[in-house]
Amino acid sequence: METITSKCVLLNAQAPDKSAAIRLAGQLLVEAGYIEPGYVDSLLKREQVANTLLGATVAIPHGMVDDRHLIRRTGVAVVQIRKGVSWKDGEPARLIVAIAAQSDEHIALLRRLTRLMQRPESIEMLVETDDPELIVSALADVPAAPAFPAPVALPWPADAEATWTLDYPNGLHARPATRWAEVAKRFASEIRIVKGLEFADAKALTGLLSLGATRGDTLNIAARGSDARRAVDAMLEVMQTLSSEEQADAERARRNAMAARRQAPDWLPEQASQTLYGLGASPGLAIGRLVHHAAQRFDIEDQPGDVIADGEALEAAVLKVRDALSVLEAETRSRLGASEAAIFAAHRELLGDAELLRDAMVQILRGHGPAWAWQHVIKARVEKLQSLADPLLAARATDLRDVGERVLGTLLGVTRQRMVLNAPSILVAEDLTPSDTLQLDMRFIVGLAISGGGPTSHTAILARTLGLPAIVAAGSALLAAPEGSQAVIDGSVGAVYLNVARADLDRAEAVVAAQAAARAALRESRHQPAETTDGHRVEIAANVANAKQAAAAIEAGAEGVGLMRTEFLFLERDTAPDEDEQYRIYREMTEVMAGRPLIIRTLDIGGDKQVPYLNLPAEENPFLGVRGARLLLTRQDLLYTQLRALYRAAKHGPIKIMFPMVTHTGEIEALRTHCARARAQVDGPVVPIGIMVEVPAVAVMADRFAPLVDFFSIGTNDLTQYTLAIDRQHPDLAAQADSLHPAVLTLIANTVRAAKASGTWVGVCGGLAGDPLGARILTGLGVDELSMSAQDVASVKAALRGESLAAMQTLAERAVAATTPEAVRAL
Numbered sequence: 001m002e003t004i005t006s007k008c009v010l011l012n013a014q015a016p017d018k019s020a021a022i023r024l025a026g027q028l029l030v031e032a033g034y035i036e037p038g039y040v041d042s043l044l045k046r047e048q049v050a051n052t053l054l055g056a057t058v059a060i061p062h063g064m065v066d067d068r069h070l071i072r073r074t075g076v077a078v079v080q081i082r083k084g085v086s087w088k089d090g091e092p093a094r095l096i097v098a099i100a101a102q103s104d105e106h107i108a109l110l111r112r113l114t115r116l117m118q119r120p121e122s123i124e125m126l127v128e129t130d131d132p133e134l135i136v137s138a139l140a141d142v143p144a145a146p147a148f149p150a151p152v153a154l155p156w157p158a159d160a161e162a163t164w165t166l167d168y169p170n171g172l173h174a175r176p177a178t179r180w181a182e183v184a185k186r187f188a189s190e191i192r193i194v195k196g197l198e199f200a201d202a203k204a205l206t207g208l209l210s211l212g213a214t215r216g217d218t219l220n221i222a223a224r225g226s227d228a229r230r231a232v233d234a235m236l237e238v239m240q241t242l243s244s245e246e247q248a249d250a251e252r253a254r255r256n257a258m259a260a261r262r263q264a265p266d267w268l269p270e271q272a273s274q275t276l277y278g279l280g281a282s283p284g285l286a287i288g289r290l291v292h293h294a295a296q297r298f299d300i301e302d303q304p305g306d307v308i309a310d311g312e313a314l315e316a317a318v319l320k321v322r323d324a325l326s327v328l329e330a331e332t333r334s335r336l337g338a339s340e341a342a343i344f345a346a347h348r349e350l351l352g353d354a355e356l357l358r359d360a361m362v363q364i365l366r367g368h369g370p371a372w373a374w375q376h377v378i379k380a381r382v383e384k385l386q387s388l389a390d391p392l393l394a395a396r397a398t399d400l401r402d403v404g405e406r407v408l409g410t411l412l413g414v415t416r417q418r419m420v421l422n423a424p425s426i427l428v429a430e431d432l433t434p435s436d437t438l439q440l441d442m443r444f445i446v447g448l449a450i451s452g453g454g455p456t457s458h459t460a461i462l463a464r465t466l467g468l469p470a471i472v473a474a475g476s477a478l479l480a481a482p483e484g485s486q487a488v489i490d491g492s493v494g495a496v497y498l499n500v501a502r503a504d505l506d507r508a509e510a511v512v513a514a515q516a517a518a519r520a521a522l523r524e525s526r527h528q529p530a531e532t533t534d535g536h537r538v539e540i541a542a543n544v545a546n547a548k549q550a551a552a553a554i555e556a557g558a559e560g561v562g563l564m565r566t567e568f569l570f571l572e573r574d575t576a577p578d579e580d581e582q583y584r585i586y587r588e589m590t591e592v593m594a595g596r597p598l599i600i601r602t603l604d605i606g607g608d609k610q611v612p613y614l615n616l617p618a619e620e621n622p623f624l625g626v627r628g629a630r631l632l633l634t635r636q637d638l639l640y641t642q643l644r645a646l647y648r649a650a651k652h653g654p655i656k657i658m659f660p661m662v663t664h665t666g667e668i669e670a671l672r673t674h675c676a677r678a679r680a681q682v683d684g685p686v687v688p689i690g691i692m693v694e695v696p697a698v699a700v701m702a703d704r705f706a707p708l709v710d711f712f713s714i715g716t717n718d719l720t721q722y723t724l725a726i727d728r729q730h731p732d733l734a735a736q737a738d739s740l741h742p743a744v745l746t747l748i749a750n751t752v753r754a755a756k757a758s759g760t761w762v763g764v765c766g767g768l769a770g771d772p773l774g775a776r777i778l779t780g781l782g783v784d785e786l787s788m789s790a791q792d793v794a795s796v797k798a799a800l801r802g803e804s805l806a807a808m809q810t811l812a813e814r815a816v817a818a819t820t821p822e823a824v825r826a827l
């Protein structure tokens with residue numbers, strides 16, 4: 001796993017003090033997407049309880065275990081401060097290596113760092129260098145230069161020794177190693193910790209870390225001297241005592257991660273020989289044996305032939321794969337659904353990149369064979385993508401590798417191997433390409449455990465669709481887990497437990513069965529109405545961007561579309577869609593909806609959604625600027641094109657028109673006039689006209705707005721950001737933009753009250769509607785409709801069916817009267 005890139009190296013930095021230096025390093029980690037901003041405070045907190053100065057002017061700030069859930073993926077940042085910054089007791093640090101480690105991936109880094117420290121001139125070189133790549137290659141997973149060799153353990157007559165297997169979930173990292181060294185120093189004897197052919201002086205922290213010991217390594221503790229026996233016993237004692245502390249720390253980190261995701265595990269083992277932690281990528285519990293997936297890699301010899309024939313062979317292979325991908329796309333659509341099929345459409349796009357073929361042709365012309373040329377070009381692209389800090393782009397590297405290998409396989413006439421399984425299996429892999437995932441024998445695969453990747457990878461998406469529990473980013477320890485081990489995977493928590501006790505297994509089996517039954521029940525009941533136990537019905541709709549999503553939402557149980565976000569029609573293109581194009585799209589929507597309710601929101605550009613070709617002036621505060629209806633009122637070209645298209649489409653099926661970001665009653669009057677004019681121009685039918693309630697002013701004065709509109713739809717996302725004065729995208733604050741805040745609920749209550757008083761229909765289309773607790777409170781407040789992401793439909797419906805309206809009304813009253821969002825959640 002990549003832990004350090006040159007983007008995370010800051011050369012010749014200045015920092016007045018240690019905190020400033022740590023903040024600089026923390027900022028690099030935040031910007032590279034390795035950590036949540038809150039983890040920077042955790043780095044500072046650690047300094048209050050530990051000394052992170054390793055020696056030789058190298059410091060390794062790292063956060064607290066309890067805050068590990070704030071780490072998105074393991075990463076390292078280096079700040080070089082040539083003149084040094086006072087770190088501990090006046091001792092300076094000049095190389096600050098800040099570590100955000102999810103599990104034990106950083107042990108290898110500590111090992112390299114401490115090896116370097118054994119050669120002061122190496123550290124000096126890193127402190128003085130002007131080349132970030134030098135630092136990267138010295139610390140990276142695969143150093144460009146050969147690693148500095150460790151001292152080799154020669155036969156050494158010890159007076160006492162013992163053997164122990166390291167069982168710390170995160171390996172031998174700085175904290176336990178410090179304790180080992182402290183204990184060792186109490187004895188006169190020389191004490192060595194031997195791992196394989198290497199050994200370390202147990203009294204030297206750097207020596208211990210340079211062993212790079214990870215869980216499962218067998219260590220020999222050897223001592224020579226007058227108190228050798230006592231020394232070995234004391235070492236063993238501290239090692240074993242720390243085991244339980246280390247396990248408990250890892251457990252706490254995991255619980256915190258869960259608390260952060262606000263969910264309690266359905267099952268936890270009392271006893272497991274090993275727990276491997278990663279990130280939950282697809283929820284659910286499953287039991288099986290670990291099976292390692294060996295990726296199919298091509299060992300290519302460079303075999304140049306006739307340039308023309310080679311070029312043609314490569315081109316033919318590319319075309320053949322593109323055709324095969326179209327077939328696969330169609331098959332996947334019918335088997336799994338549109339979004340999964342889109343993965344293969346994306347693969348076809350990747351292959352459509354003319355530069356790929358051109359670059360490979362250049363290699364053929366330079367005298368290389370077609371397979372070699374193709375592999376060379378793909379490898380270079382993949383490495384480039386992998387080096388990007390953006391996890392989304394890095395995930396695309398897997399896709400490119402996947403299509404690249406497909407072409408190679410076709411070129412070489414090699415078919416993909418299929419794994420032969422005959423018992424429930426949890427597949428362990430470094431990474432899985434989408435093609436790998438689809439080749440799996442689903443009769444026997446019960447879970448996926450991936451050492452790399454991220455929750456947004458295609459493997460994660462496919463696993464969710466297939467209903468397979470999955471964890472990703474579990475680190476190298478996962479790959480070392482023995483093949484065939486009995487294991488339980490918890491995709492909700494993000495952990496794999498090995499060799500759990502029989503009683504745990506029995507309980508896990510019961511939970512697996514209960515989860516399967518609950519999933520089946522949810523799926524079974526998705527088309528049942530959301531009718532409370534006392535007979536009150538709420539309309540459940542979906543938020544979509546196009547007709548395909550609308551069809552998928554109906555299949556998922558939605559009864560209508562409560563919000564079609566038309567701005568997506570304007571994004572990622574060079575010109576605005578014209579009236580005819582928009583008409584076709586809205587008409588297709590009416591066809592898919594077949595008479596079901598359909599609310600189409602006019603263009604909501606500005607704020608977080610920008611469209612370069614509209615040439616809108618840059619604004620200091622786009623969320624408070626010319627967005628939504630404000631923009632349409634100044635850009636009537638856009639307004640009329642869209643309104644005419646909508647009125648034309650409305651001839652084919654019911655449509656309601658909704659305007660976003662309305663603030664003043666005058667805007668509604670103006671918009672209604674424009675609607676009437678556009679309608680007359682195309683001879684369209686009368687269409688209900690409503691507004692989003694997302695500006696607090698409208699919620700506060702809802703009694704004065706309600707009579708002016710045909711309906712309200714409350715946009716809790718924006719209403720929350722404007723009520724709490726928190727930018728919904730702010731990296732530090734967005735988590736506090738909680739729609740369950742009683743202030744937001746009070747505004748919603750006021751809006752619903754005013755709507756009811758004037759007989760105006762009121763729905764909610766912000767994120768709160770898709771949260772089962774939010775949905776219950778909103779129902780209790782009296783909204784008519786809830787519109788949400790398609791994947792939330794079945795669970796929200798089930799939550800509403802499980803309770804009476806009266807109970808939800810009481811809940812809502814108490815929520816509005818609460819003081820904090822936490823108090824609301826605790827109700």
Ligand code: PEP
Pocket residue numbers: 563565604694714715716717718719765766767
């Ligand atoms: C909202 O603000 O709640 C909403 C649904 O609109 P959007 O998220 O598109 O701004």
Ligand code: MG
Pocket residue numbers: 660694715717718
């Ligand atoms: Mg909004």
